[in-house]
Amino acid sequence: MTTDSASAAGDPRRLLSDIRALAHRVRLDQRMTWAALLVLAAATLVGIPFDWFGMKVTCYPDGGCQYARQGLLYYWPVAMLLTYAAIAFCYVRAARARGVGTRVLPYAITGAATTVVFPAAWFGLRLYLSSHPVPEGPLPYWWFLLDRLVMPWAMVGVALLVLAWLERNVALLLFTLAYLALVLVLPLNIGIGPPKWGLRAQFAVPQLIVGVVLLLGALGFRAARRRPR
Amino acid sequence: MTAVTQTPDPDAAHPANGLDEVVHQRVRLGILAITHEARRVEFGYLRTQLELTAGNLSKHLSVLEAAGLIEVEKGYEGRRGRTWITLTDDGVTALSNEIRRLKQLIARVETTNDE
Numbered sequence: 001m002t003t004d005s006a007s008a009a010g011d012p013r014r015l016l017s018d019i020r021a022l023a024h025r026v027r028l029d030q031r032m033t034w035a036a037l038l039v040l041a042a043a044t045l046v047g048i049p050f051d052w053f054g055m056k057v058t059c060y061p062d063g064g065c066q067y068a069r070q071g072l073l074y075y076w077p078v079a080m081l082l083t084y085a086a087i088a089f090c091y092v093r094a095a096r097a098r099g100v101g102t103r104v105l106p107y108a109i110t111g112a113a114t115t116v117v118f119p120a121a122w123f124g125l126r127l128y129l130s131s132h133p134v135p136e137g138p139l140p141y142w143w144f145l146l147d148r149l150v151m152p153w154a155m156v157g158v159a160l161l162v163l164a165w166l167e168r169n170v171a172l173l174l175f176t177l178a179y180l181a182l183v184l185v186l187p188l189n190i191g192i193g194p195p196k197w198g199l200r201a202q203f204a205v206p207q208l209i210v211g212v213v214l215l216l217g218a219l220g221f222r223a224a225r226r227r228p229r
Numbered sequence: 230m231t232a233v234t235q236t237p238d239p240d241a242a243h244p245a246n247g248l249d250e251v252v253h254q255r256v257r258l259g260i261l262a263i264t265h266e267a268r269r270v271e272f273g274y275l276r277t278q279l280e281l282t283a284g285n286l287s288k289h290l291s292v293l294e295a296a297g298l299i300e301v302e303k304g305y306e307g308r309r310g311r312t313w314i315t316l317t318d319d320g321v322t323a324l325s326n327e328i329r330r331l332k333q334l335i336a337r338v339e340t341t342n343d344e
Contacts (some may be wrong), residue, residue: 099274100267
């Protein structure tokens with residue numbers, strides 16, 4: 001045993017804390033949280049016109065309107081796959097440039113898997129409604145919650161939770177929990193705003209809020225990264 | 230090493246007995262810890278993080294490679310030569326064994342101090 005190891009062995013606590021500190025430094029160097037949030041913000045904001053122009057709205061003389069958000073259905077599955085591929089690419093490239101490997105693949109796979117949930121839930125609902133009457137009266141709150149949970153913005157939150165776990169990133173975990181709370185509170189499935197705005201604008205507002213929150217998150221994480229450690 | 234007076238216990242060998250001479254060294258343990266976390270690490274990154282000279286790092290890498298704990302892969306990125314290090318399965322096992330032994334050692338010292 002060398003002198004070095006002999007002295008270190010005298011303090012196993014120090015050795016263990018050294019190992020943890022080195023592992024933590026590697027994890028910090030592997031992080032590209034801001035880039036992931038930026039790409040997700042871009043995907044959310046780009047999705048707004050798809051929802052706007054892809055929405056089929058039929059209004060009746062009694063003032064009631066029926067709508068179908070076809071744009072969402074066509075845009076998000078493709079956008080999610082491209083988004084997670086772009087994020088994985090950014091992570092691998094940045095990690096390689098820094099001289100380390102990365103563990104982003106589980107995140108990308110989760111992202112891609114959650115992508116399937118949204119269209120599957122949509123098709124499931126359509127199948128159900130084609131053979132069952134639309135329930136009368138106010139729908140229970142859990143129905144709205146479930147509806148919001150399977151929408152693409154909540155799926156983004158689920159994938160961010162996986163990223164926070166992979167990166168052992170407490171700041172991202174807190175951000176994601178706040179983001180998920182926002183997504184579940186915001187009426188992304190029924191729109192927000194005064195009736196005179198029209199359905200399309202009402203649906204665009206919560207998406208804009210989500211996109212801006214992700215963008216601000218990206219800027220915040222970027223600023224935190226630039227701060228000298 | 231901290232002197233610990235223990236009643237001999239045939240069922241529990243002292244954790245220090247199981248420490249691997251190759252792994253139980255500050256720099257080599259650091260190399261294994263970084264490589265494990267990074268999955269794959271570049272020579273320059275290791276040198277910076279461990280604050281070593283290239284020659285000193287190379288010596289430690291040779292010891293670990295000879296013990297079959299790491300794999301060294303040399304290549305080029307553009308015109309720049311790059312050396313990448315990955316842990317072998319034996320390396321992963323050796324690192325987790327070392328961490329387990331260190332924890333046992335700490336636990337044993339704490340138990341002795343409490344008595």
